[in-house]
Amino acid sequence: MRAVVVRRFGGPEVLEFAEVPVAEPGIGQVRVKVAAAGVNPVDAGTRSGFLTEAGIVPPREVLGLGWDVAGTVDAVGDGVTGFATGDSVIGLRDRPSAALGTYAEFVVLDADALAAAPRTASPEEAATLPLNGLTAVQALDLLDLPPGATVLVTGAAGAVGGYAVTLAKARGFRVVAVAGSADEALVRGFGAEVFVPRGDFLADRVRAVIPGGVDAALDTALLGLEALDAVASRGRFVVFAAGAAPIPLRGITVEHVWIRADGAALTGLADMVDDGTLVLRVADTLPLSEAVKAHELLATGGLRGRLVLIS
Structure with a gap:
């Protein structure tokens, strides 16, 4: 072959x-x-x-x-x-x-x-x-947050980021999405409640909308410290690439999602495609x-x- x-x-x-x-x-x-x-x-x-x-x-x-x-x-x-x-x-x-x-x-x-x-x-x-959907699922599992928590997703228009927005909303989280200005309608369609255009002073602009900072961040765009600064003290932060973990300032828990195959979780994702939840x-x-x-x-x-x- x-x-x-x-x-x-x-x-x-x-x-x-x-x-x-x-x-x-x-x-x-x-x-x-x-x-x-x-x-x-x-x-x-x-x-x-x-x-x-x-x-x-x-x-x-x-x-x-x-x-x-x-x-x-x-x-x-x-x-x-x-x-x-x-x-x-x-x-x-x-x-x-x-x-x-x-x-x-x-x-x-x-x-x-x-x-x-x-x-x-x-x-x-x-x-x-499979890869992008399971990465988003396993990253969200690391957060271990209750419904109603605020979750920042950087790179929200990307393949992993888009799934992360939809899946986070499905778990009852308030999603703050970061992407290019032209992608606002796209990521709101995925389920983002708040949209912040990428650019300078990201943390300041996120905190202007979410006083005190978000409960957690999924940094699919690998912004590092820039995104970490938008997270509240003792919050949670997930990175998606080797060597991309920022220093865990202010008691923030920084974790890396190491993707693994999971047929059961993949079945759940396929069901969400069939019921129209995932695009x-x-x-x-x-x-x-x-x-x-x-x-x-x-x-x-x-x-x-x-x-x-x-x-």
Whole structure:
């Protein structure tokens, strides 16, 4: 089968196409015929060597790319009871050090990393959900706040940020969203109660609306101290990238969300897509053969939604 791999670090041009054997699913595993795979910033971090420099991915001769997958079950291993050949599924590959990822024609995942695909979404749309949706869910879980708490979401127009706004509202939080001025209508549509345009003196402008500061912040835009300053003393702050954690001033608890596969939570997200709560956004689709172009587009920034590779 065809797969996209990295044998050396660098720009999009280092992506290679390899012919590799189709793996057999082991005990508790499922082989998925890939229909669509999301293209995420973490893929660029793997390709560039950033994740290896950060100590997240050990050096190895070959690295696979791709975390998100939407497709159909092609084969099941012993002990798998929840899925059958032909089922439409979505899933997350959460081992960035693996030699093969979801930029491939087939991928083998543990069964508990999969969920039934949303019935109302195309494979291209569904492929944007696992990594970004689960990241938002697991970040919100870290907050451990009661309904009515105020939560700041930076980068609220982005893929993770948009889900975070919607999911935070669904948990009963008051959401203060930060994004570009042109995206105000978009993020209010996600469920933000308060909108603050990104720019200088962010904390002052947030505190002008929320006296004393917000109870917590999800810093998907990696603003660091600028966003931390908008959080009340002894509040909570979640970061989304290695090395992005600010100093925990004023007794604020600073935590990092380290994403993990979770089929049960992914099932809940798929249900929220089907009931209309979550909106899936595809920036563009490209064939797997144009993975290099997809990474070039990713590097330009400013995308609304995710790029998706289709097999």
